[in-house]
Amino acid sequence: MLPAMTDAAAPPLPNASELTQDGPAVRLFLVDGSAYLFRAYHALPPLTRKSDGLPVGAVQGFCNMLWKLLRDMQGDAPTHLAVIWDHSEKTFRNALYDQYKAHRPPPPEDLIPQFPLVRDATRAFGVPAIELPGYEADDLIAAYACKAREVGGEAIIVSSDKDLMQLVGDGVSMYDPMKGVRIEREQVFEKFGVYPEKVVDVQALCGDSVDNVPGAPGIGIKTAAQLITEYGDLDTLLARAGEIKQPKRRETLINFADQIRLSRQLVQLDCDTPL
Incomplete structure (x- = not known):
């Protein structure tokens, strides 16, 4: 239930074993x-x-x-x-x-x-x-x-x-x-160039102008997806940013690392929201 809500609450979800329908x-x-x-x-x-x-x-x-x-x-x-x-x-x-x-x-x-x-x-x-x-x-x-x-x-x-x-x-x-x-x-994958479990990492890099999420300046979805695919995840990418050959991209990831991490917090949805 949602005791703090100001509107009608949905009934709590039952345990899967409580229902026997197909x-x-x-x-x-x-x-x-x-x-x-x-x-x-x-x-x-x-x-x-x-x-x-x-x-x-x-x-x-x-x-x-x-x-x-x-x-x-x-x-x-x-x-x-x-x-x-x-x-x-x-x-x-x-x-x-x-x-x-x-x-x-x-x-x-x-x-x-x-x-x-x-x-x-x-x-x-x-x-x-x-x-x-x-x-x-x-x-x-x-x-x-x-x-x-x-x-x-x-x-x-x-x-x-x-x-x-x-x-x-x-x-x-x-x-x-x-x-x-x-x-x-x-x-x-067609939208982001990565599967859902990596979407947050890509969004943290490319930001979102609609929601004013800053991201990493100059990095769009395509480049973000390439970087996350190459390095595996955002934390690894930021930890190894000094290895990136393109000078401008390397400097951006190093200089804006904290902003990128903040952007990840902004785009990450909270599955622990009180229900």
Whole structure:
């Protein structure tokens, strides 16, 4: 359970031995609520409630998308389902690095009043709307996915967010609802040039301009993947940075080692987030 949450909590996951149905005892669908909502907001024209002019277009779009997901997964039904939300912009990562996500603009003014409405709409579908102060939705998704895997179950993350791809592996996959495709290990490799267990190391090197994760200046995904593949992992790479032949790359890894390690902390999802 999530005793500190301000919203409806999902029921705790059972032990795998408690269920006897065919397939995984736990089949958990985790919907990235914020991604759904922002996609709905930008895809549809503005809509207001006639009685008072309240903006509701994004809520309507979100409901249509959630309803489609519920319909589409009837032949692939989960045992558990939840929509996971970001609680606020400030999280433990801001304490690590005060410039984390500092460049992001505020949400559109006509979207802000729809935040509580869309959570109410989620619950109206009979689906838990889960959020936790101090943590991002991605961390809650990570914790629930890891817990499902621990009990011998399966987690399907309904999102195409690259930051979640580090979680993909045995018992955990992603589903892009817009393209209708499953994201598994090979699809992660196509994106990053490494498999999921090395994604964090690559992200630590290349950084993320959207979230203002600094990384190593001048190193992109392709170079980062090559370095991690050659040296095995980030710690080994940084320890042996003096061996790198290219002077500029060698100096970058040596001079920005602490920044790269900080970036790893920023991109690493917390599977120990309280549940």
